[in-house]
Amino acid sequence: MASQVGNELIVLSMLDHGANVNGPGWAGWTPLHEACEHEREETVKVLLKHGGRPCSKGENGYTPLSLTARAGDVVCVRLLFEIGHTDGNLVGPRNFLEASFNGRPDTVKLCL
Numbered sequence: 001m002a003s004q005v006g007n008e009l010i011v012l013s014m015l016d017h018g019a020n021v022n023g024p025g026w027a028g029w030t031p032l033h034e035a036c037e038h039e040r041e042e043t044v045k046v047l048l049k050h051g052g053r054p055c056s057k058g059e060n061g062y063t064p065l066s067l068t069a070r071a072g073d074v075v076c077v078r079l080l081f082e083i084g085h086t087d088g089n090l091v092g093p094r095n096f097l098e099a100s101f102n103g104r105p106d107t108v109k110l111c112l
Contacts, residue, residue, distance in 0.1 A: 003031035003038075008046050021050045028059040036068040041075045044068075048083040072104035081110065 003011055011031065015021060022030050032052035035043040044064075048054070054065045068076040 003035040003040065003043050003047065008042050011043055011046055015046075015050050021047055021052050022056060024058070028057070029062075030056050030058075030064070032056065032064040033058055033062065033067060036064040036073075036076055036080075037071070039068070039071055039073045039076060041073070041079065044076050044079050045083065048079060054080040066098045069107055069110075070098035072107050074104070074106050074110065077107055077110045 021032075024030055025034070029037075030052065032044065032047045032054065033056070034040075035047055044052075052064070055063050057063055065077065065080050068080065
């Protein structure tokens with residue numbers, strides 16, 4: 001919930017007290033999924049710096065990157081590429097298609 005609403009202080013406190021940055025919640029989504037879905041740029045940055053994985057797939061197959069690409073949030077997409085601890089390929093057809101969904105050329109370019 002803290003990652004959904006963008007409360008970085010609570011997110012940091014939870015991480016400092018041992019919360020799993022990649023621990024799945026509802027539908028297998030991690031805190032990074034939630035922060036990306038709700039375009040919480042500062043929270044995304046905190047989670048990435050603590051090891052959040054941009055390639056983690058939820059039960060529906062969405063990754064944090066595919067969610068933020070679909071939302072068209074250029075800042076979050078850049079953060080995922082620049083800071084993200086990748087455990088897979090960030091560039092792929094799904095991310096490109098999700099970025100195309102909102103017709104945001106700047107986001108589409110990043111996902112090519």
